[in-house]
Amino acid sequence: MNGAELVLKVLQQHGVDTIFGYPGGAIMPIYDAIYASPVKHYLCRHEQGGAFSAIGYARSSGKVGVCLATSGPGATNLITSLADAMLDSVPLVAITGQVSQAVMGTDAFQEIDVLGLSLSVTKHSFMVRSADELAATLNEAFAIARSGRPGPVLVDIPKDVQLAAAAEPDNAATPQSRALNTSLAQSAQARQLIAKANKPMAYIGGGVHMAGAMPQLQDFLAQCLMPSVTTLKGMGSVAKDNPYYLGMLGMHGTQAANIAVQQCDLLICLGARFDDRVTGNLKKFAPNAKVIHVDIDPAEINKVRFAEVSFLGDMRQILPAIASSTDCSDWLAHCSNLKQQHGWRYDHPGERIYAPLMLKQLSERMPDNSVVCCDVGQHQMWVAQHMRFSHPRNHLSSGGLGTMGFGLPAAIGAKLARPQDTVIAVSGDGSFMMNVQELGTIKRFRLPVKIVIIDNQRLGMVKQWQQLFFNERYSETDLSDNPDFVALAAAFAIPGHSITRKDEVESALEAMFTWPGPYLLHVRIDEKDNVWPLVPPGAANEDMIMETN
């Protein structure tokens, strides 16, 4: 056995049966080992796409995603995806080939210091110097990727290490990792704060489902009976029938969520991090609220907002320990009124398709447990506002990094992780072109991914900001020379259809869902449609701009 074969063996020991990547010179020994391995490799058409597929696989399944790339440009193409995984806390192991150690440091062909490049975009990164270290290093990489706050780990393996003789690995021993201590010392204080609060509010992020604490969250909300809001990554955490769930908060959050959070007197932050897109002007965010902060990452406590009481550790233990009955019926009634008063409106003049309504129709028509993968921009916010999800693993959106080009490859990974579930990539005309080459991956593996392109022939979110904050100077946001997306899909043997009118939507969705294979639905919308509400930069969350016409 050589080092390359050992890599595949260790992946199997970790239960990995699906990997994504792209071959090249410095990783050829590993690709040679793949040739005879039961681990299924999915050839993507760009390393960034491969890593996004691994992220989609990980986020939709809860498993560790694995991707491969060669040295030099292969590795640099991974950087954006690693950063995406870092900011969205996605467990990912990226394996890169490196030039042989004999020429390392000489600017050899396709040599780049990927370890150095990885420092700020990974949870940790390794350079393996000897085949003897390979198994232990890979074991450690998996442990780091999935432990505590998950994240990406890079393992850089020189070609000579891949080719060197290696001993058969032991069964994957669980490597030592830092123990996670859950201290409940302040739980009495937290219960007291909750019991005495007049206006408590639960602010729920992606950390809850990543901790496997969805059942404990429902129990907590039932026992404590308080309204709740979620972040982009927390959407789907609260049961659909919870009457006091107010939706997403923040820059494009619901009016009810933003108004209620500003009014609350106790904010219970669960697995979230007071991101600037959530808080708006931090100094004016929830100004009268005391904060209870529960997280697994010590660096998030008191990072941007002081917490009167904080807990580190396992959300599954902490939530029941701090649950306390509340006495806030007036507040609950007030929040229900806000929700009623500020519900979404879907009346829209004219025949042209209104994206929020179309996405609502898509949401109502898609099968239960469908996975929706977004790109970044206006369509991403419309998806968050107007579609409903039963679990955060059903809504994959690039939250922290906001990476255009995420959606299509993420959908490929999600479809491979959950072949029984419908997977829909909702993209914009700008984002779709960022990783359009992954249509080739869909074609090769005949993956029945449904693609919906919301096309306003603009970089819509940038255009919206130019309209509102840059005196309508539309610098470089016109995409009116977009390709014919249906013809483009046809070139990859993917059927499609283009629609422009509201009365075409239902039948077009029906055609897309009943077609057994991949399908592209091109939805042309009016470039004048914008995302509302919007909290302007520097403003408090209650100062939302609403649609004026």
Add this chain to the structure above:
Amino acid sequence: MNHTLNITANNEASVVERLLQVTRYRGYQLAGLELTPMAEKAGLSITLTVSSDKPIHLLTSQLHKLYDVRDLQLASADIAALRA
């Protein structure tokens, strides 16, 4: 304000880069750095002095998360100042 951190880290090739990268990114100015290899495989003893108006816990909490950092202590003068 200057803060002095006493760090014990694994003696890995990239560990100093990692400490300096986090220090720079989180907005702290490097004011001093001393390295002493400890006995074989015992690691590196690092004294890192940084300057910033930001609270030092915003840096120590990030440095402490680094995989190769085994122990991190604020120098006693810093602790006394925090308690004052």
